[in-house]
Amino acid sequence: MSAETAPARRSTAAPARSRLRALVDTPEVGVVLACVAVFAALALARDTFASAVNLQGMGADLAQYGLIAIGESLVILTGGIDLSVGALLGTSVILMSWFNVRAGLPAGLAVLATLGIAGLVGLLHGLAVTRLRMPPFVVTLVTYTVAQGVTLAITSGTSIVGISPFFGDVGQSYLAQVPVPLVLFAVVTAAAWFFLERTYAGRQVYAVGGNPEAARLAGIRGDRRVVSMYVTSSLVSAFAGMLVLGRMGVGSASGVGVGWELSAIAAAVIGGVSLTGGQGRVLGIVAGAVLLELINNGLTTLQINSNYTDIVLGCVLGLAITADRLRARRVARRS
Incomplete structure (x- = not known):
């Protein structure tokens, strides 16, 4: 009996070990566990951290940073980068305010007009990268600079007040x-x-980012996928701008969206999105955004100087990039 059952035990143990190894190698697991550990530590350190009011505030903040993180990640999956997501968000706040207050458009039309402009910006990004073969870093850096200039030019340093209650209903309800x-x-x-997990187009995005030449030989229209992801990233940034405007109640250019692209990239990399493209999942992106929000809010709750926030963010991003490189090397050796 023992001689007969031993092979059976080994055959059942092998798949179990394989599943355990696959679970350990999944980047999302570590990020999720980190979120749980950080939340528990902060909740024990300060009673107010886990209060309903603070959690609601964290949820609203997470929505803003998480949205641009998803848009950024879609571009990174194609092997690109979008440095304009934060500046474009800030410009969208001003454009919606301007269209609504000074141009007299209803809130819905103001949002649609801003989304149209943002989509056009994303289209220009995609065409510049795919047709002109310009580096994504340079293309989106230009937009980053121009968007900040446009924001200041429209407002002239003042806030646009008197926006429609629609924005407040969306951002504060x-x-x-x-x-x-x-x-x-x-x-x-x-x-x-x-889109990424259940559609053919989503799988093509991974293919284009992982190996563009192999994707081309397989008949995938890689340029279309790249352009569509840049358009989506810009649209998501403008959509997040609508939420920010609703929470602020005025169209202000003071620091809105500045540096948010770093948080978006950090959330993506922490969540397991490879900077070389072709690897990463939405679950990890969300977990990365949650972890950053826990850190930011935790530092505020513990009344730590806000100047240290960027230091912590930079250290976390550095560790995430290092882990990404080590994981890529481990996968390459195993292959």
């Missing part, structure tokens, strides 16, 4: 005690997950 921005973020997250 709650649905069963859950902030509406967080609900919208969940909807966008689900759509991004479905």
